[in-house]
Amino acid sequence: MQHVVIIxxxxxxxxxxxxxxxxxxxxxLLDRRNHHLFQPxxxxxxxxxxxxxxxxxxxxxxxxxxxxxRVLLAEAKSIDPTARTVTLDDGLLEYDxxxxxxxxxxxxxxxxxxxxxxxxxTVEDALEIRRRIFLAYEAAEREADPVAQREWLTFGVVxxxxxxxxxxxxxxxxxxxxxxxxxxxxDSTDVKVLLFEGTDRVLQAYPPKLGEAAKRSLEKRHVxxxxxxxxxxxxxxxxxxxxxxGEHRIGMRTVLWAAGVQASPLAASLGVPRDKAGRVIVExxxxxxxxxxxxxxxxxxxxxxxxxxxxxxxxxxxxxxxHVAKQIAAEVRGTPARKPFAYWDKGNMATIxxxxxxxxxxxxxxxxxxxxxxWWAVHIFFLVGFKNRFVVMFSWVSSWLSYKRGARxxxxxxxxxxxxxxxxxxxxxxxxxxxxxxxxxxxxxxxASPG
Amino acid sequence: MQHVVIIxxxxxxxxxxxxxxxxxxxxxLLDRRNHHLFQPxxxxxxxxxxxxxxxxxxxxxxxxxxxxxRVLLAEAKSIDPTARTVTLDDGLLEYDxxxxxxxxxxxxxxxxxxxxxxxxxTVEDALEIRRRIFLAYEAAEREADPVAQREWLTFGVVxxxxxxxxxxxxxxxxxxxxxxxxxxxxDSTDVKVLLFEGTDRVLQAYPPKLGEAAKRSLEKRHVxxxxxxxxxxxxxxxxxxxxxxGEHRIGMRTVLWAAGVQASPLAASLGVPRDKAGRVIVExxxxxxxxxxxxxxxxxxxxxxxxxxxxxxxxxxxxxxxHVAKQIAAEVRGTPARKPFAYWDKGNMATIxxxxxxxxxxxxxxxxxxxxxxWWAVHIFFLVGFKNRFVVMFSWVSSWLSYKRGARxxxxxxxxxxxxxxxxxxxxxxxxxxxxxxxxxxxxxxxASPG
Numbered sequence: 001m002q003h004v005v006i007i008x009x010x011x012x013x014x015x016x017x018x019x020x021x022x023x024x025x026x027x028x029l030l031d032r033r034n035h036h037l038f039q040p041x042x043x044x045x046x047x048x049x050x051x052x053x054x055x056x057x058x059x060x061x062x063x064x065x066x067x068x069x070r071v072l073l074a075e076a077k078s079i080d081p082t083a084r085t086v087t088l089d090d091g092l093l094e095y096d097x098x099x100x101x102x103x104x105x106x107x108x109x110x111x112x113x114x115x116x117x118x119x120x121x122t123v124e125d126a127l128e129i130r131r132r133i134f135l136a137y138e139a140a141e142r143e144a145d146p147v148a149q150r151e152w153l154t155f156g157v158v159x160x161x162x163x164x165x166x167x168x169x170x171x172x173x174x175x176x177x178x179x180x181x182x183x184x185x186x187d188s189t190d191v192k193v194l195l196f197e198g199t200d201r202v203l204q205a206y207p208p209k210l211g212e213a214a215k216r217s218l219e220k221r222h223v224x225x226x227x228x229x230x231x232x233x234x235x236x237x238x239x240x241x242x243x244x245x246g247e248h249r250i251g252m253r254t255v256l257w258a259a260g261v262q263a264s265p266l267a268a269s270l271g272v273p274r275d276k277a278g279r280v281i282v283e284x285x286x287x288x289x290x291x292x293x294x295x296x297x298x299x300x301x302x303x304x305x306x307x308x309x310x311x312x313x314x315x316x317x318x319x320x321x322x323h324v325a326k327q328i329a330a331e332v333r334g335t336p337a338r339k340p341f342a343y344w345d346k347g348n349m350a351t352i353x354x355x356x357x358x359x360x361x362x363x364x365x366x367x368x369x370x371x372x373x374x375w376w377a378v379h380i381f382f383l384v385g386f387k388n389r390f391v392v393m394f395s396w397v398s399s400w401l402s403y404k405r406g407a408r409x410x411x412x413x414x415x416x417x418x419x420x421x422x423x424x425x426x427x428x429x430x431x432x433x434x435x436x437x438x439x440x441x442x443x444x445x446x447x448a449s450p451g
Numbered sequence: 452m453q454h455v456v457i458i459x460x461x462x463x464x465x466x467x468x469x470x471x472x473x474x475x476x477x478x479x480l481l482d483r484r485n486h487h488l489f490q491p492x493x494x495x496x497x498x499x500x501x502x503x504x505x506x507x508x509x510x511x512x513x514x515x516x517x518x519x520x521r522v523l524l525a526e527a528k529s530i531d532p533t534a535r536t537v538t539l540d541d542g543l544l545e546y547d548x549x550x551x552x553x554x555x556x557x558x559x560x561x562x563x564x565x566x567x568x569x570x571x572x573t574v575e576d577a578l579e580i581r582r583r584i585f586l587a588y589e590a591a592e593r594e595a596d597p598v599a600q601r602e603w604l605t606f607g608v609v610x611x612x613x614x615x616x617x618x619x620x621x622x623x624x625x626x627x628x629x630x631x632x633x634x635x636x637x638d639s640t641d642v643k644v645l646l647f648e649g650t651d652r653v654l655q656a657y658p659p660k661l662g663e664a665a666k667r668s669l670e671k672r673h674v675x676x677x678x679x680x681x682x683x684x685x686x687x688x689x690x691x692x693x694x695x696x697g698e699h700r701i702g703m704r705t706v707l708w709a710a711g712v713q714a715s716p717l718a719a720s721l722g723v724p725r726d727k728a729g730r731v732i733v734e735x736x737x738x739x740x741x742x743x744x745x746x747x748x749x750x751x752x753x754x755x756x757x758x759x760x761x762x763x764x765x766x767x768x769x770x771x772x773x774h775v776a777k778q779i780a781a782e783v784r785g786t787p788a789r790k791p792f793a794y795w796d797k798g799n800m801a802t803i804x805x806x807x808x809x810x811x812x813x814x815x816x817x818x819x820x821x822x823x824x825x826w827w828a829v830h831i832f833f834l835v836g837f838k839n840r841f842v843v844m845f846s847w848v849s850s851w852l853s854y855k856r857g858a859r860x861x862x863x864x865x866x867x868x869x870x871x872x873x874x875x876x877x878x879x880x881x882x883x884x885x886x887x888x889x890x891x892x893x894x895x896x897x898x899a900s901p902g
Contacts, residue, residue, distance in 0.1 A: 060633035
């Protein structure tokens, strides 16, 4: 029986594996994680609305009933298309067909900002971001210097695509709603979120009027949108931006990265042309030039459909996975007839916060509460697994009714919080004697510094 | 207004803070974590039945509506009862009354086994244990050497108190039920759990007939109970035990520690007598000798009530917290009349697994399904927060119906899995040539080694 190796258990890889359930092949599905991640909701884990396991599901469970799949927890190091082998950490896998679906990671455009401005791709990323957000409020509560306190309550988000917009909206709501009764020294509604975007509008991929609606909705959540603004420096105490008026420095202690993505480095070993972001430029049938038995799908591929580029979203990966599964199934059954991939754009949606979202299909552009309900229904529907759907629905309904975020735990290292010399009789933190204005800046400890 | 400082946001500290809600005092509640942990259910996080946030709740939220409490995320380093100050990492807190409730941590009885046999006290501990359990199955699936494979499917638990019994039962059920369809090379029902206990029965604190019932129930779950057995050595590849027949070595890759506990080291700075486990020997009213304004409660104290030692359980801490709050409230209101602490033993319960538990009160001793229902109802009832109760109930009902464990994610470092030289045409892992029996032992990489 022919051996199909699939690298990556994301939307593309899993869709391909499932679509091959009845094909006379044996499948090995590799992933370096044991779980499939429903990435469109990952920002909800980062902002404590959901738990990791609400949106992540063991890959083994997803394919447990499919007898022709073997799941391996392993990382693919390189691919040799000539020898038809995949090199793992510690061994080789031979294949007859290969589907590469390892996705993308953050790109800091050559800057070394990963420690000061984490991005959002994995469960670990989301937990790290959650830790920084809630520690910032703890730090502000302990901070005696008003300038430093202001910086702890200021959050920066770089990039106003869907992830940046979702993170910024949630960051505002955490201060305005979730934490509103929790602190004694600070007022959490003093939260300020700065959303930096290099182009002239938010949500570039959406119709301009939805971008406008999103911007207004963000502003209600204490998000200040800075368009035509490039971030040129980030450190634990602030960012440096460049806009039409020159370079400026803004003090803040928490910065999140939602700007660039870059294809997984595995693509390089295929030895075929790639674009600037490292994506493999695939043939119309999603195979690679010269190797019809090797397919690349999802965010790792620059896929085109009817002359247009397929966006790097879950739908693109899912449909790509199904498409290549069909081509392989046809070939092993002796009826090879490669077809070009045709992407069906079901539309895009992004949420800004409680009861606010934008949704666009070819025919309609919606914003506000109705778009939010639609967003909600679609995301619940596509979550893998019966249980998750209901637990997530319950968490959402409950959070919505109570304004609380249930998963607000800080785990891992707490890091260094601002110095607290003593608690004065009025219960307020007092400044260390003779250090009124330099209390924090003399310390390089910061909750935002890497653990 | 007098200042009450409470160190520790566990059962004792929180109960004291809440019981002081109407007293004319201001309260500072210190904890080095931002969350209260419902520790009786922590083993369910370790065994992937629940999420951390199902059983952990931000301390700020618990007391958000109580205006006289200020919560500080900070670690107390030492206490000076003469100066009436608590030293933090970076400052001092002055108090009029002090309640010390920092609990206990694991004790390895002087051995350096924390890396090879993690214990279960914090959310991080639970996630580390979860990681090891599920990685062990992944490793077994990849392992070609049958001896090493057997070792990956063998789990050791040291100590047959409630935590040890609960972990061992859950470990058996994970292999027998949860993972039963997930693997292709191994059969997860080959799981074997060894529960080591130094005394002559499991659950010493319970009536002997319940210990017997628990043992039988464990055996149905592939748990082999080794009584009168001391563990004298643990390393990443196995344990050395000593029983009536001498010393023996048993190969296994995952060992969990549920044997000893030791009071938090903060107690030492009080300068008062402590027992062998480091617990403070408190006065009948739970204050310390010579300092009626300092109280020690919960697992940090050796509390006695009517001549009998109060067990180190949640009820003891809760009741202790309420008791000292009453003494303080009376004193600040000018009606000091210290009363000795009287513990009301509501009984003990431990669960062994699906539909099996033991419960003992002064009058009744129950085992089996009825005890399990009781265990379930009591634990749901005492969970902090409306939402948690329902989410946990839903998770349990859903897990019970489906035999699945929803929170089965491996996060953090995957570590080194067994070497996998190649996948043979039959889809089975093959051994590296010429290394049939030493494939694993030559590698010191192990999922059980510290991250």
